[in-house]
Amino acid sequence: MDQSQKVLVAGTGVSGIAAAKLILGRGGEVVLYDGNTALNETEIKEQFDEGARVNVVLGEIKRSDLLGVELCIISPGIPLTSPFVAVVDEAKIPILGEIELAYQCSAGKLAAITGTNGKTTTTALTGAILKKQYEETFVVGNIGEPYTARASEMTEKSVTVAEISSFQLETIMDFHPNVSAVLNITPDHLDRHGTMEAYTQIKECITMNQTSEDTVVLNFDDPILKEFGKKEGLKPKAVWFSSKETLKDGFFLKDRDIVYAKEGKEQVLVNVNDLQLLGQHNYENVMAAAAVALAMGVPFEKITEAVKEFKPVEHRIEFVRERTGVRYYNDSKGTNPDAAIRALRAMPGPVLLIAGGYDKHSDYSAWAGEFAGRVKYLVLIGQTRDKIAACAKEHGFNEIMYAEDLEEAVQVCAVYADAGDCVLLSPACASWGMFKDFEERGRVFKKSVMDL
Structure with a gap:
């Protein structure tokens, strides 16, 4: 992102405000837009320093509001089919998602986790494991703190784990995680994405910019992901996990043990009775988090230690x-x-x-x-x-x-x-x-x- 750009930020929620602050911190100017006319302009402006270069627009966006705007950052809550997006497109202003903005303004290694279910628990657990190994660990995304809120603090020594939704994946361009994970794909948000095929394609976009140096962690038991992991043209190395099958390579459930196999050699990560998480789906989340952490360079013993200590996330069983x-x-x-x-x-x-x-x-x-x-x-x-x-x-x-x-x-x-x-x-x-x-x-x- 050019430092002095005039940028339209759509959405005044937590992530929109964080995106606006990130742009201002890099010397940019912000037009902050929200379609909700019931919002209070003064209250919105109070979230910024006095004299900040922020102009608030509420209600309908007009062409005149877009004068000089070179880029639009869109909140994941706004569908790409909305009339607002049509106005921005007509003005030929490029649209980026907040996740793309954060990625372009951040540094260090990145793990990104998506899937229909289990994202938050897996992201929080991966963060807890990474903290055992790396001093500068950031846990961001839908999990609570927007990626844009912490991007400017990240350095080459940082490791970041981000929970990424399908809405956020719709607007990525250069977003490139070192390790990605797709936990599962089942019908959800069809009111927004229309078809299961469209929803699946968007989830799979998380690997779009990955190379052969990178890793994607996939669920062997999910028929859509099993096929995706074997697709010609998939560049990152696929690492599998399964709660139903014994794998030669990857993480799997064997009786009550979570086991890691590499070239047929097996190593027990943890017995599920030693976990504080309930249910088979959570054993899958543990396997996925362990696979991501291992690919991010965390030693096996530290992963075992972290998964035993981890407590369930609020609002998830x-x-x-x-x-x-x-x-x-x-x-x-x-x-x-x-x-x-x-x-x-x-x-x-x-x-x-x-x-x-x-x-x-x-x-x-x-x-x-x-x-x-x-x-x-x-x-x-x-x-x-x-x-x-x-x-x-x-x-x-x-x-x-x-x-x-x-x-x-x-x-x-x-x-x-x-x-x-x-x-x-x-x-x-x-x-x-x-x-x-x-x-x-x-x-x-x-x-x-x-x-x-």
């Missing part, structure tokens, strides 16, 4: 409390059916399941097929409750209740649960419409549980 013999789990990050299946399978007893939320046009059939023998009661909230109820009934499951909000759902579960049961919030849907984000939904759930 997070144990909240036990009350009258009933265990409560917060899996607010279970925002699609595949993630919700994983949480359900990880439960140590019969489940009272709280689900429902914003409609992302997901298919709930596979998830509903898991209810028999696992779920005692299904308590539904939100926009999708009728759709989920109908799907559950098609699969022969009729123990369904409705609640007006999450607090009521928790109270209903507390009444109907017996000792030995688990109450699980794993919505299989996004939180929008009822909550700002999945974090807020998770916090409301935890407070409701603690208030019982």
Whole structure:
């Protein structure tokens, strides 16, 4: 990025503000845009130093707002099909994503992790492992701190692990991780990407600029990724992990051990009973994180040490409390059916399941097929409750209740649960419409549980 450019930054959320600050720090000028007219311009400007070269535009973008603008940085929340993007395209202004901006302004080695489910846990765990070996370790992306917020602090000695979403991968150009990982690909965000093929292609873009010197970590059990890893033209070296197959090379599950094999020689990384993470999907996350860390130069013993110490990430099958013999789990990050299946399978007893939320046009059939023998009661909230109820009934499951909000759902579960049961919030849907984000939904759930 040219130091003195006038740059349009679209989106005034955490990552948009971080991108604007990064541009200003490099001597640029910013036009900060948001389509939401209810926002307060003064409050937005207060997030910057006095006299900062920032002009705020709210509502509709006009051609006159783009005078002198040489580059546009777009928030991942804005679809490339939006009218805003059409105006910028018409003005022939190049568009970059925040992740691309951060990459161009950063230094050091980079590991980038994507996939439909497990990204946050795997990214946090990879960061914890890398910290055992490298003093300057940054953990960024969707996991909490935007990549743009830390890019200017990175040096040639730094190692960075970034959680990358499909929305962010839509706008990369030169983005080049030394190690990439694609954990799994199952239907999600089809309201945005349209088809499974388009969604898959975007996820696979993470390897676009990698070379034969680099590594991509892939899930051997995922049919899409198995095919992708064997594709002609894939430049990085593929490293596999599997919870179902014994591999000659890679990480796999053998009885209760996670094993690493190289040219047939096996080495035990950890016994899963020594982990603080629940469920097979988390064993896969451990394998992926270990494979990334090994490729980033962390010794095997340090990886073992870090995975044993690691505690679950908030809102991902997070144990909240036990009350009258009933265990409560917060899996607010279970925002699609595949993630919700994983949480359900990880439960140590019969489940009272709280689900429902914003409609992302997901298919709930596979998830509903898991209810028999696992779920005692299904308590539904939100926009999708009728759709989920109908799907559950098609699969022969009729123990369904409705609640007006999450607090009521928790109270209903507390009444109907017996000792030995688990109450699980794993919505299989996004939180929008009822909550700002999945974090807020998770916090409301935890407070409701603690208030019982």
